[in-house]
Amino acid sequence: MPPSDLRQMAVVTKYELLKYLRSRRLLIIVALLAIILILGLVLPPTIGSGYDPDPTTFTSTMLGEIGILIVLLATFFGADAIVSEFESKTGLVLFPNAVKRHVLVLGKFIASAMISVGAVALYYAVTVIAVVAIDGSIAPNTSLSFLYALAYAFGILAIAYLFSSIFRSSVYSIVLTFFTFFLILPIIDGLGASIAHFKPWFTLTFASGIVLDILQQPYPVDVVRTVERTFRNSTRTLTVAQYYPSVPQALVVIFVYFIVGLVLALYITKRREM
């Protein structure tokens, strides 16, 4: 008899990790991470500005690219995780085995999540070491920021899996994942704040603001100001808004994206025909 679903899930995770460890994508992510960290550590003394003496500001600066890293992790390790089994026909070997589809999806997801955790943890570890070495102490709430970053990584990964379960081509899934979180949602966030003056609390990218905002002391609050501008003898009143996600609301939003994305990915993959 085949082993339990849990045991099979662990087997899938193990071999997915092995595949990732041997892939060029992991090398690319490691190289990008190295570039981000080196730039963060080498650039300030090179341009003569030096390191920020405030651990909070220095930590925020160092972790400034965490959002990009998380989007790239979801794109590289989630966006084609399911679709590739159908597109490249490896599923013809995997699916006719005595294993449920949802076990395969969850096993793969855990592997993708583990790679994401590893990369994010490495980013934070190097940052913490650098900040402690240079400023003598770490920023308060760095550990909370790390946990929020992981939550964001899982949320975005679930949506990447959803895209991967829907599309017939890896290219569509990869492109949509990348542009949704790198371009489309950030545009909605930006337009919401600057033009429409609404708080885009419902987007995953806006909710991800808690990752860096939590480092600020005190936690920032929304600012809506009206500014009068005179241009060619006419005075116009402009409303300038700066919104920040509230931590509980952002965590709920991330959790909803995670659950909805993963459940739909499981359901669609189960129904999907090869």
Added chain:
Amino acid sequence: MTDAIVTENLSKQFGQFEALKDLNLTIEPGVCVGYLGPNGAGKTTTIKILTSLIRPTGGKALLNGIDVVRNPKEALASVGAVVETPQLYSQLTPLEILSYLGQLRGLDRDVIRERSAAVLDEVKMSDLAHKRTGDFSTGMKQRVAIAAALLHDPSILIFDEPTIGLDPRGMIEVRELIMQLKERDFTIFMSSHLLYEVQEVCDKVAIVDKGTLLVYDTVANLSHAGEGGVSLTAVEPVTDEQCASVQALPNVRSVKRLATSELLITIEGGLREQSDLLDQVKGIGIRVAFYRPVRSAIEDVYLRLVPEEGS
């Protein structure tokens, strides 16, 4: 004893296209069945339903008595399958792929090691066991996929066009491998469009067209139902008397003179009847230089049952 494979009114619709229409097929354990039909007849659709790759729109598919739609995990537990031309994970070696699938199937590490070596040897891939599969040819991938299907020593083997994509040597080797497996009491369900392959390898034949089962019978019975043909070239010209004598032989349907020393003989029956005819022709005094089949009885049955496309 539970039947190995059963389909009950199995149907599958892709939009407006009816790929399978109420397919009823029962395959008893230990039998090797060839599943024949033209392109688009429903062969791969049947196999994909049996291997849980697609879902039927109606009817049931049972493997060892277990419904493959309701309980795919249990139903596929003792099934090995090679569907279409599968691809392999390019980052893994054949041994790692077999270890992956073996662990998914719950085999112990020692058993996996032992069985992997055995099945890779069986498909002649032992030399490449530690090489990543990224650069493997279609034939090599097909062999590894067959090894994966055999790994857990299943009771049912399902092959979808197992020799497609293989070079002539590979085709012969896979055919010989299936014949060896047949000796080991596997139930083998094998789709193919190569009639001679099925006739050579299988005990029974199911012919399907437009999603409907046309015939399901033993190769021996179908051989008697159809007409085979042989071409005979003699060393000397064949006389009219000899020609008439050949015509009078048992199982001979017709004799057509193609040249002074060449005859086309249509017979009832299969390989046994062809062999008997050769002996009888020699007995008449014709010195045979060449003797070869030009059409098998199965081919004849197939051509009669499956109309030409568009007709």
